[in-house]
Amino acid sequence: MNTAPQAAAAGIPRPTMIEFRDVNKYYGDYHALRGISATIRAGEFFSLLGPSGCGKTTLLRTIAGFEDISSGAVLIDGKDMAGVPANLRPTNMVFQSYAIFPHLTVAQNVGFGLRRKGGTAAEKARRVTEALAMVGLAGYGERAAHALSGGQRQRVALARALILKPKVLLLDEPLSALDKKMREQMQVELIRLQRQVGITFILVTHDQEEALVMSDRIAVMFEGQIVQLADPETLYRRPTSRQVADFIGVMNFLPAKILTEAVGRIAIEVQGLGRAEIDETQAPGPITGGEISVGCRPETLTILYEGQTASDRETPGTVEEVVYYGDMTYYDVRLDGVDSPVRISMRNVFGRPVLDIGTRTRVAWSAGALVLFR
Amino acid sequence: MKGGGLRIYTILYLVFLYAPIVLLPVFAFNDATIISFPLRGFTTRWFAALAELPTLHQALKNSLIIAVSSSVLATVLGVFASRASTRYEFPGKGGLMGLIMLPLVLPEVIVAMSLLMVLLGIGIDLAIWTVILGHTLICTPFAIAILSAAFQSLDRSLEEAAWDLGETRLSTFRLITLPLVMPGIISSLLISFTISLDEFIIAFFLAGSEPTLPVYIYSQLRFPKQIPAIMALGTILVALSVLLLTTAEYFRRRGLKKTGAKDTGGFL
Structure with a gap:
């Protein structure tokens, strides 16, 4: 694009x-x-x-x-x-x-x-x-x-x-x-x-x-x-604020906590995803003192089909909504232990079925694609 | 039949409205001094008789001078006021525009009487220009109504574009604004001209020894043998008024078409 x-x-x-x-x-x-x-x-x-x-x-x-x-x-x-x-x-x-x-x-x-x-x-x-x-x-x-x-x-x-x-x-x-x-x-x-x-x-x-x-x-x-x-x-x-992240494209936000902050690396605990370590460049915004959250774009999350394994990390969840766009399908998936669903965009590759609402699934993600807002 | 009553009402209304005007040419071409049926035969001698009335010619000349002057004055004032009211915000704008438009609904006899008192009070002799003053006063609201529509349908960025492309404020007005509101200006001139030409009360009060055409006509009604000639004159005036108003509307609509704007209503 x-x-x-x-x-x-x-x-x-x-x-x-x-x-x-x-x-x-x-x-x-x-x-x-x-x-x-x-x-x-x-x-x-x-x-x-x-x-x-x-x-x-x-x-x-x-x-x-x-x-x-x-x-x-x-x-x-x-x-x-x-x-x-x-x-x-x-x-x-x-x-x-x-x-x-x-x-x-x-x-x-x-x-x-x-x-x-x-x-x-x-x-x-x-x-x-x-x-x-x-x-x-x-x-x-x-x-x-x-x-x-x-x-x-x-x-x-x-x-x-x-x-x-x-x-x-x-x-x-x-x-x-x-x-x-x-x-x-x-x-x-x-x-x-x-x-x-x-x-x-x-x-x-x-x-x-x-x-x-x-x-x-x-x-x-x-x-x-x-x-x-x-x-x-x-x-x-690397949007510097939730406001910008929200305005440009779609961004999922998950509540998070900062565990430790060492030189160049930040250890965080994200609701639904668990513990992760990110680079300090993934927190490009200034410290506002407000709510801490982590953002991830829909295309950085991947739904795993049977037999597939995550290259990095994975988290279980349930499909709550399916929006079919022809070339793409948007899924709203509620990750286990998270209040609101995250949006995931999947390319409709040949031979891959569109999932039904209510399907239990696994979502692959990578700590490198997260953005921290604090 | 549904709507039958309404149809009869409409027809009666139109007959009542236009029958007297239709009678004007009928009797203007009737070969008799007395205005009554049956008609006696066709003649054009009443029109010929008009040519031999020097006081009529003077009145016509007065009327034309007054109508041309007051329509030009009203339109110039109208351009200023419309431009200001459609482009700029200033304190008291609503009230000010209301006051300017007020003569539209004020009884003319009040306007005429108060003007007369003021003029006589400060010792100004009645003349053609006092009528011009009065007519400008009553024509300006009409001019503003027409011109505001013209200025409003003008996209503001057109003027900005010309300015942006190197023209000054003044040359932008000449090259862009004026040509685009020109149909409105012409339409305003024509309508003001017609209003002034037909106007009686103010002219009657303020004309002094220089009667306008309507005042002259009124004065001639006392002489029965002049009535057919007045009918002929009336016929000419009706024809002229219709022609002028149609032309004005034509220019207004052409202007809308030219700028691609929506018709927001006019006088016809």
Whole structure:
């Protein structure tokens, strides 16, 4: 599933493109952005992920210049953007509604930003043609913009924003209005486009899967704060809080106790699973002093069929719910000695029967796949 | 039959509403001075007679000046008010907009009388421009009603997109906002023009020695032999009003279609 560009991790460190320095934003008494500090690197596909109302769109709009900030600073390519209006910033935006000018043709829409740029009419027309070809809309230039389909409007909006070769392209939930098939197709196209043009893309989304698929790095936001900023794999495998773990994918939580803590290793007692020893990197979050629990992803648990043995550890349990997805089956299994069932995802391999509710079974797990929240 | 009563009621209602207006052209083309049946024959001489009434021409000229000025003024004020009320939040907005829209339901005779008292009180002579003032007052709420709908159906991110693409606030208004609300502006101009042209009470109170067309018509009703000519004039006015309102509605609907917005109701 994860087709995100890996170049960022492998290549040389990239220079900073955007820097937030303790950015705060108030709407009256409402504290919309609470001390955001982060950097976004040049050429990166960066996502702001969070539930609606978490401030991700507001943060994006502070980059574009549509929102003033109450305190702090937003820097683009090293320059403080305070007092620089949206029309003079090296950023362009793809809006959630696409904001295609309905009274203009496709070509006029795409070429809108060239109006104030130099160059002959012929050269501008050539750039429009190029931009349309880039998004797969060659030959659509003379169409009326309001007669386009959702996916085509999306492409026009992309071409219109990219034609000015901005340093940063801002995408405000650009795929949320498309149906599932179209959305998945556009995700792949956006990734391809971003690699092709090499511009920094900043995507706002509430769809965790979309963020995982597309991004080099993701900032997860809750209530006006960035709670974790990491690459997709780290975010998925090593979430620093239960909140993030819960928001990204499915995570099972089991109550736990810490027995001993030695250098680099933590011994824990997990309800249902028993004693286990984990590496300290498996407890990536700060110590909150709250309830201690252990998280495990559905795909790290495996139901053992007769004759199979666990490669690491196993725990008995009873199947309580079966949800069949075609390629996958999700089982809710109550492990012996645990209050609530855990979710387990199993690939439907040929010849392996789907279990019935009430079946006694054994669940294989590995201590290395656990995450500790404390 | 179910609904039979309702059908008869509907027909009677429409007859009552439109029969008098239908009678206007009937008698305008009738070859007799007296307004009564049976009809005497077809003539166009009442229309020809209109051409020889210099006071009518003066009244028509006054009416056109007043209607054009007050529709332009009302629409300009309407653009400002609608833009402000649909884009910005400010304290007292609800009450303020309510007060602006109030002339829509205030009895015109009250508006006319109070305006007259104020004008005479501060020693201003009645003239064409005092009527323009009164008509602007009553046309502005209509203009706002139409223009608010136009501004509301305008996606805010369209303006942001133009700004983002390098245009200033002012050029964004000219290149994006204005063309998209233009159908609303035209529709507002036409409806304000029609309202002003037809308006009687304010014109009667504030016109002084410069009667408008409706005031002139009213004054001529005292002379029986002028009545057929007035019928002819009335016929022309009805035709013009229908034409203007239809044009206004056409532009409003075209505007909705252009921006792909839902029809949220209009005057027709």
